[in-house]
Each structure stands twice: as C-alpha cells, then as structure tokens.
Amino acid sequence: MGKLVISEAVITAISSLVDDGRAGLKREPTHSAIEFQITKAKLSEGDPTTTGQVVGKAKRVRSVLSWGMENAPQSASQFAEALVGVIRGLGGFREASPNYVGYEAITNAVGVLRGEGYELTNSGELRPLLLDSLSGKSLTEALTAYVRRARSGALDSALVTGTGKDLLEATAKHVLVTKFGAEPTITNFPTLLAQAFMALGLCVDKSAAIGPQDRVDAALYEVGCGINALRNSQGTGHGRSFPATVNTDEARIAVESMGVVADRLLSKL
DSSP: OOOOOOOOHHHHHHHHHTTTTTGGGSSSSOOHHHHHHHTTOOGGGOOGGGGGGOOHHHHHHHHHHHHHHOOOOHHHHHHHHHHHHHHHHHHOTTTSSSSOOOOHHHHHHHHHHTTTTTTEEOOEEEEOOOOOOOOHHHHHHHHHHHHHHHHHHHGGGBBBSSOOBBBBHHHHHHHHHHHSSSSSOOOOOHHHHHHHHTTTTTOGGGOOOHHHHHHHHHHHHHHHHHHHHHHGGGOOOOSSSOOOOOHHHHHHHHHHHHHHHHHHHHHOO
C-alpha cells in the first residue's frame, strides 16, 4: 500500500474511529492494542501516556498522529493504516458488532480519506483510490488528491494506482476527455501533454510566449516532458517507477514537480 499522507482532517477522522461508544459503553480496540501499534510504528515519543498523562483513546490517537505528522510522517502513516486494519478486524465497521464505530464516523472517514487519494470501503478496507472506473468530477477530485500527495513528496504518487499511466499522463488524458468528450489515442507523451496544455489555452513554446505567465507555462511543459524522459530512461516508465540511477532526492523533486504541472492543468480545467 502507498503511504497515506497525514493531514489534520485525516487525524480527526481516524481518531474518531477509536472513541468510546455511546452511553458510556467501551468498545475495542483497547488502550493496550493501540499502544502495541504505537510501539510498532516507533511513535512512542509522541504518546502522551509516556509522560504520565491520562487521556482517552481518541485524544491519544490524535496526539500520536499529530506528533507523527510533524516529526515522523511515514511512521504516522504506518500507524494510521494499521489502526484502521485493527478496527476492521474487531468488527468496527460491522453494524451488528458491539465495537461498531458508528455510521457518522465511518461516513466522515470515507469522505476525508477519499480526498487524500484513498478508498475506505464500508467494510473497512483501506486502499489507494483506483481511477479506472472514475470520470468527470469524481476523476478530477481523485487526481487532485494525487496532486496533493505528489506535491508533498509522496513517491508513490509518481504512478497513478491501478493504471499504466503516471500522474501527468492521467491528468493530460482527463483534460482532453473533458474538453473534447473522447479518449485520446495519442501514444507520444510530449504530444499528449502539449495538446492538453493547448486545450486549456496554455503556452508550450517559450519562443511564442507573450508575457511572464506564458513563459512559466512553457517552462512547466518542458519540466513535464523532462520528467517523463527521466522515467523512460533505461527502459523504465510506462507503469514503472524511476530507474535505479535516479537517487531519492532526485525522485522526490521529480514527483513534486509532477504535482506542480498536474496542478496547473487541473486548476485551468
């Protein structure tokens, strides 16, 4: 699974899944089960109980995720994903279970996680959002979620889960389908991206730039083509990650740049 990007909205949604039940009734997971996942994710430093504080489960989870978001985002992501799995295993998403977390908490979590590029099913399965079955506004929203993840440096966002396309290719095709109502048959990426830019009235040739914004857009087009060439080098690309010769910092910069270019397209769509 790709790493869920932890945000304030995600923290609120996840912590609401472990609050105590209505009418004073307690529901699992227990504090002990939560602590096990905190320790496993190496987030004990952010656990308020380690300093002697007595807090409820929701506040404990919220504190740990908040600390992790600032200090150990990958560990916080691991903890959040694991905790959802624990809740599911305890029947938290099954209405007849004594550990059922409630319709409102589930519905809220589904909406929040979808906005982060994840699908949370009513049965509690958490997985990256697949784009193949989406279109129109739903696809725009899903791509926007991937853009946010890419701009935060999430390396898995280089590839759009469930497709053979990368983020820029998926975005360019979505632009053309939205503007012209038909799936483009272009296989050459620079041409595909150029057509998406031009369909939105964006400049792709710096020699034709009239003002500063045209120069910026032409530069973004070149960046997009450069990233695609980087991924395609050494036979990589077309559904594969960056080649081994690209180090982590270079890959992160490329992914963040992908997010900027895709964001420009979606903001104009």
